[in-house]
Amino acid sequence: MTLNDARPSDRATQADAAASSTVCQYPEVICAQLRWLQRRVFYQFLQTGCPTIDLEADLDILRNQADLTQRLALSVPPLTTMPPLLRGSVRHAVAVDSPNAQDTNA
Amino acid sequence: MKNLLTQDPFRSVALIRRWIFTAFVLLQTAFGVWGMILVLPYHGSTPIEKAILITFVPLYAFVAAGSWMALFGFYIRRRYKGRGDAKSLLARFSAQLPTVPLVKTAVALPIYHEDVERVFRGLRASIESIKALGHLDSFEFFVLSDSRDPEIWLEERAAWLALCDELDLHGVVHYRRRRVNLRAKTGNVSDFLRRWGRKFKYFIVFDADSVMSGDAVVSLVRLMECEPKAGMIQTVPRLFNARSAFARMQQFVTHLYGPLFSEGLAALQLNEAVFWGHNAIIRTQAFMAHCGLKSMRGFGLWRGTVLSHDFVEASFIRRAGYDVWLETGIEGSFEESPPSLDDELIRDKRWSKGNLQHISFIGFEKGLATAHRMAFMNGIFAYLASPVWFLFLLFSTIEVAQFAAGDINYFPDAHSLYPNWPQWHPQWAIVLVTSTLVTLFLPKLLALFELIVFDRKRLQGFGSVPRLLQGFLLENLFSILLAPIRMLAHSAYVVQAIFNVTVRWAGQNRSSEIGWLQAVIRHAPGMILAVLWSGIALSLNANFFYWTIPISLSLLLAAPITVWLSRFSLGDRWRTQGIWCTPPERALADPVLVDFANIPDARLKPAKAPDWLSWTLLNPVEARIAAALATHRQGAAKRASTALGDLLLVQGIQAVPKRQAARVLDDAEAILRLHQHAWMAPPDDPWGRQVDQLTRAICSK
Numbered sequence: 001m002t003l004n005d006a007r008p009s010d011r012a013t014q015a016d017a018a019a020s021s022t023v024c025q026y027p028e029v030i031c032a033q034l035r036w037l038q039r040r041v042f043y044q045f046l047q048t049g050c051p052t053i054d055l056e057a058d059l060d061i062l063r064n065q066a067d068l069t070q071r072l073a074l075s076v077p078p079l080t081t082m083p084p085l086l087r088g089s090v091r092h093a094v095a096v097d098s099p100n101a102q103d104t105n106a
Numbered sequence: 107m108k109n110l111l112t113q114d115p116f117r118s119v120a121l122i123r124r125w126i127f128t129a130f131v132l133l134q135t136a137f138g139v140w141g142m143i144l145v146l147p148y149h150g151s152t153p154i155e156k157a158i159l160i161t162f163v164p165l166y167a168f169v170a171a172g173s174w175m176a177l178f179g180f181y182i183r184r185r186y187k188g189r190g191d192a193k194s195l196l197a198r199f200s201a202q203l204p205t206v207p208l209v210k211t212a213v214a215l216p217i218y219h220e221d222v223e224r225v226f227r228g229l230r231a232s233i234e235s236i237k238a239l240g241h242l243d244s245f246e247f248f249v250l251s252d253s254r255d256p257e258i259w260l261e262e263r264a265a266w267l268a269l270c271d272e273l274d275l276h277g278v279v280h281y282r283r284r285r286v287n288l289r290a291k292t293g294n295v296s297d298f299l300r301r302w303g304r305k306f307k308y309f310i311v312f313d314a315d316s317v318m319s320g321d322a323v324v325s326l327v328r329l330m331e332c333e334p335k336a337g338m339i340q341t342v343p344r345l346f347n348a349r350s351a352f353a354r355m356q357q358f359v360t361h362l363y364g365p366l367f368s369e370g371l372a373a374l375q376l377n378e379a380v381f382w383g384h385n386a387i388i389r390t391q392a393f394m395a396h397c398g399l400k401s402m403r404g405f406g407l408w409r410g411t412v413l414s415h416d417f418v419e420a421s422f423i424r425r426a427g428y429d430v431w432l433e434t435g436i437e438g439s440f441e442e443s444p445p446s447l448d449d450e451l452i453r454d455k456r457w458s459k460g461n462l463q464h465i466s467f468i469g470f471e472k473g474l475a476t477a478h479r480m481a482f483m484n485g486i487f488a489y490l491a492s493p494v495w496f497l498f499l500l501f502s503t504i505e506v507a508q509f510a511a512g513d514i515n516y517f518p519d520a521h522s523l524y525p526n527w528p529q530w531h532p533q534w535a536i537v538l539v540t541s542t543l544v545t546l547f548l549p550k551l552l553a554l555f556e557l558i559v560f561d562r563k564r565l566q567g568f569g570s571v572p573r574l575l576q577g578f579l580l581e582n583l584f585s586i587l588l589a590p591i592r593m594l595a596h597s598a599y600v601v602q603a604i605f606n607v608t609v610r611w612a613g614q615n616r617s618s619e620i621g622w623l624q625a626v627i628r629h630a631p632g633m634i635l636a637v638l639w640s641g642i643a644l645s646l647n648a649n650f651f652y653w654t655i656p657i658s659l660s661l662l663l664a665a666p667i668t669v670w671l672s673r674f675s676l677g678d679r680w681r682t683q684g685i686w687c688t689p690p691e692r693a694l695a696d697p698v699l700v701d702f703a704n705i706p707d708a709r710l711k712p713a714k715a716p717d718w719l720s721w722t723l724l725n726p727v728e729a730r731i732a733a734a735l736a737t738h739r740q741g742a743a744k745r746a747s748t749a750l751g752d753l754l755l756v757q758g759i760q761a762v763p764k765r766q767a768a769r770v771l772d773d774a775e776a777i778l779r780l781h782q783h784a785w786m787a788p789p790d791d792p793w794g795r796q797v798d799q800l801t802r803a804i805c806s807k
Contacts (some may be wrong), residue, residue: 035789042801043785047726065786071726072782076774079734081266081281083246088304090296090398093422 176549179370256768319438337428414460446672492596567689636661751776758792
């Protein structure tokens with residue numbers, strides 16, 4: 001399948017460009033602060049279910065970015081879907097080992 | 107194993123039972139054919155009457171076989187007072203069963219594009235039932251996914267993880283998705299056996315809609331331990347969880363008539379029963395050694411993957427010397443019905459092709475038991491009967507047309523000097539029709555009689571007797587209406603199978619109603635055919651027209667019947683009114699079904715969250731889980747996933763088709779790189795926009 005063949009439904013949710021960025025009516029400096037605060041808080045919410053906001057300190061963009069970077073660097077938990085392999089073979093059925101062939105012709 | 111096979115203790119009993127059964131069927135068929143010869147005006151001497159007789163013989167024999175099977179089941183049930191056949195495993199080992207120690211057993215659940223919530227609900231109910239008995243440590247569960255759509259398999263994986271977390275089942279319930287799903291379900295199970303089969307003495311196969319109680323599962327393992335010759339034990343799954351009127355009717359049928367038919371079948375097959383593909387236990391080593399299915403090497407239909415593999419596997423394991431039992435006495439084995447006639451027909455399309463493939467096994471596979479060759483024939487004729495019935499109707503119409511056209515031939519035999527006067531014997535026609543109706547309906551009446559008179563305990567599950575009788579009459583009315591619709595559809599499927607029309611391998615719809623447009627499109631050919639046939643019949647002979655009404659009316663009403671019966675509202679209303687009530691719907695339900703109904707809906711992601719692929723890459727928990735479960739890629743595969751990750755990083759997730767984009771989930775580094783990039787991306791970056799969109803979607807009301 002080429003990219004052009006893909007139906008819209010085959011693609012991941014399309015970000016609506018017009019509606020994608022949060023409308024912010026404050027000066028850009030404040031908006032940038034709010035955006036990074038929102039990022040960090042929402043990430044924390046998804047990660048822990050319990051976001052925290054320090055109203056004075058958390059408007060610092062660098063602080064929020066640093067916190068987010070720390071959170072993003074969290075290690076991957078050990079997890080396996082399947083037990084260790086114990087390989088065997090599934091042999092194709094053959095008629096030669098059919099000791100009961102005659103017995104069962106009822 | 108060979109020593110065990112020198113004497114088959116069931117052979118003589120099986121022979122006696124099967125010969126008696128065959129004698130009854132042949133005798134009745136002979137009477138039926140004789141009656142038909144008397145009914146036909148030229149007594150079968152003209153070519154068209156010969157054609158009518160040729161189609162009539164197998165049809166009548168098939169109906170008679172079904173009827174005698176149920177009568178045999180009735181006899182066995184009454185002879186042993188509902189305890190089951192004395193030869194059955196349960197009857198022979200029930201006394202020692204509770205003390206038999208369990209051995210490690212796998213429960214394999216192969217799935218492909220199924221309703222994820224439903225699959226894991228059923229699995230959870232079964233696991234909790236086993237856990238309640240205190241035997242969970244003897245089992246491991248394997249969800250074997252062949253799903254290709256990332257939106258489905260990511261949900262499956264999330265559901266698996268949620269189940270493991272909630273019930274603390276890590277290391278007990280496993281999930282595996284095949285990246286290359288060769289040979290459909292057979293390949294899926296074989297792949298599991300090759301990798302992990304040697305760890306388990308037995309494995310139990312579940313279907314996507316299976317639920318089994320702990321008692322049933324534990325009994326199966328213990329019976330296998332008691333009978334070392336047993337290669338497979340098949341339970342009789344009863345339908346449950348039906349909501350649409352159609353599914354509830356099927357559920358009513360299996361609960362009311364099922365016991366008679368399954369008892370008769372089990373008593374005739376004894377240790378040469380068949381495997382129905384699920385809700386059964388299998389001796390792993392025997393299966394791995396003797397039941398691997400090669401691709402078929404014939405032509406057309408008989409080339410490629412064996413579709414209906416279960417019958418074949420049962421015949422192969424029997425050929426290797428192991429017994430295959432149908433154990434009717436094990437309660438607590440359940441499955442679901444398709445919700446509508448159309449969904450049933452879609453399933454039948456696959457089954458009809460699969461069953462017709464069995465012709466090659468009947469003819470060319472050496473060493474199979476005769477009982478299994480007969481089972482193949484029965485499965486084939488279950489679908490072949492439809493075109494044969496169609497031809498019977500066609501030939502009958504031609505016969506009537508000839509007479510209506512005044513084309514009466516007094517010398518059908520060109521070499522005879524004496525005229526052959528056509529004779530009409532309406533009294534014989536009535537006798538023949540009556541005998542056919544008795545053959546068709548006697549098993550159902552016997553099942554009803556047995557339930558009301560001898561089985562008071564089970565009767566409670568069907569509600570009051572008046573409601574039971576009302577349900578019985580309604581079911582018979584609908585079965586008469588549905589028979590011609592099924593006949594026409596099956597005839598088309600058989601023809602398509604013979605011409606090897608590709609059958610799409612797809613998950614079944616188990617939960618949707620049918621729309622009018624879909625129903626009309628599907629049944630339009632039958633409706634047109636019905637109008638044409640009735641018109642021709644009316645123009646030929648008014649009496650013949652009346653005979654065609656039951657069939658043509660059904661075909662004409664196919665679309666409304668399909669839509670109507672698929673309605674959940676109708677099913678719910680009739681349940682409230684007590685029509686088609688069955689034990690699972692009432693207080694007599696198995697506890698495992700009560701648990702099944704009470705399991706809360708698993709909320710795997712917020713309702714407003716984006717698709718599963720985006721959610722997996724953006725959600726901190728899901729992304730780490732995905733990274734933990736990703737394969738460690740090397741070489742060319744690693745280079746490809748890195749390149750895909752680079753592309754997605756620059757252009758965003760929507761730049762690539764979803765199935766292709768999902769391949770990035772095979773690479774832990776790529777997953778984490780995308781995840782970190784998305785959350786640190788500026789707002790005008792595609793990933794930054796995606797994160798903003800996610801934030802608003804989740805947080806907005």
